[in-house]
Structures are given as structure tokens and as C-alpha cells.
Amino acid sequence: NAGVTQTPKFRILKIGQSMTLQCTQDMNHNYMYWYRQDPGMGLKLIYYSVGAGITDKGEVPNGYNVSRSTTEDFPLRLELAAPSQTSVYFCASKAGGPYGYTFGSGTRLTVV
């Protein structure tokens, strides 16, 4: 049982490049989340999904897209990377209700 797995762990992008941050969980959780964490700050919700085929915007969705074709996977897409997207990105999942969030170890992204 690996929990929530994020790849890559580190990435440097040039302005305007695109990339996909991968997130997969093996706990059969319905709910999945993407957060970003800027230096010295708490986590802010980018997008979330309540089940396969369903996604919705969080607090800071601009510049990102997501998809949820399977229960296990919840990739986050950056189409035109900007320096403001330099951050650490965390994926999380939970089974249901407000309890039992499990976080991945994060992806550190730098846009130069």
C-alpha cells in the first residue's frame, strides 16, 4: 500500500513550457485534491475531484487543468508555465467525509 504517489519530485521549467504533475493513489479513495504551497505559507486548493469523471475548481485554479479518468489518477496540467507557478505542489486523497486526508510527498516546481 503506497498511499499517494507524486511524480516527479523536482522539476525546472522555462516560462511558457507545459508539463503534467502526476498523482496516483492505491487506497480506492473517491476524493482527490491538488494544493500548492508557496514559501512560508499554508496550502491553497487548486482543484479537486469527488470521483472519476468529476472535477471542480478550488481557490486558485487559474493556469491549471485537471482530469480524473480513473479513481486512482488525478494529473495536474500546467499549459503555459509562469514564474508565479513556482511552488511546491501536493496531491491528497480521502475516502469520504471530512476525515482521513492522505498527502503525497510533493513536487517542487521552479519556473524560470
Next chain:
Amino acid sequence: GESVGLHLPTLSVQEGDNSIINCAYSNSASDYFIWYKQESGKGPQFIIDIRSNMDKRQGQRVTVLLNKTVKHLSLQIAATQPGDSAVYFCAENTPNYGGSQGNLIFGKGTKLSVKP
């Protein structure tokens, strides 16, 4: 708007002392609160949680206190150890924030440093 904030951005304590980390929240409708520990380069780790119908919950060396009257949450760590050094975040589950199940809103975090 709603926010979760922390009174002290940094806290330095002596090994063996008790630590108290505070958190203020502004959404009176929040129904569930969690404390997370985040070590450098890692994701948040669950420490302890409390539902809004409780005012105290104890775990192993940790206690969370909830004062709904003043919208205040605290984390107490007994006999603080060097391994407790990390950033601690409180988070509130706010119903209807991002869907009917609610979602977590995180505070900025408090860095706890334990001196040997």
C-alpha cells in the same frame, strides 16, 4: 473572507518542555479541525483532529483544544523532543467550501524549533 491564521510564526522551546501552538479561525460553520506536521521536504502528516462538537482531544503526547466561543484552536505537545521540530499547520474543514463535503482551509504554519 474566511481565513485560518496562526498567532506565532516561530516557536523555540527547550527539549523536554511543553509546546503550545495556537491557531485562529474565522468560519464559525467549520465542523472539523486538523493539526498537521510538516517536516522539511515532506508532505503534511496528520497529528490529531477534533470535531466541532468537542472541546478537547488527546493523543500520544499531543492535545488539541477547541474554543468555539473565540474561534481558537491550540496544539499542545508534551515533553517536546528534537524530532518534533517541524512546521505545524492547522486546517479547518469548511462545509460548502468547494462542494457539499467541504474542503480544508490551511493556516500559514508555525515553525517549531526544539533546542537540545
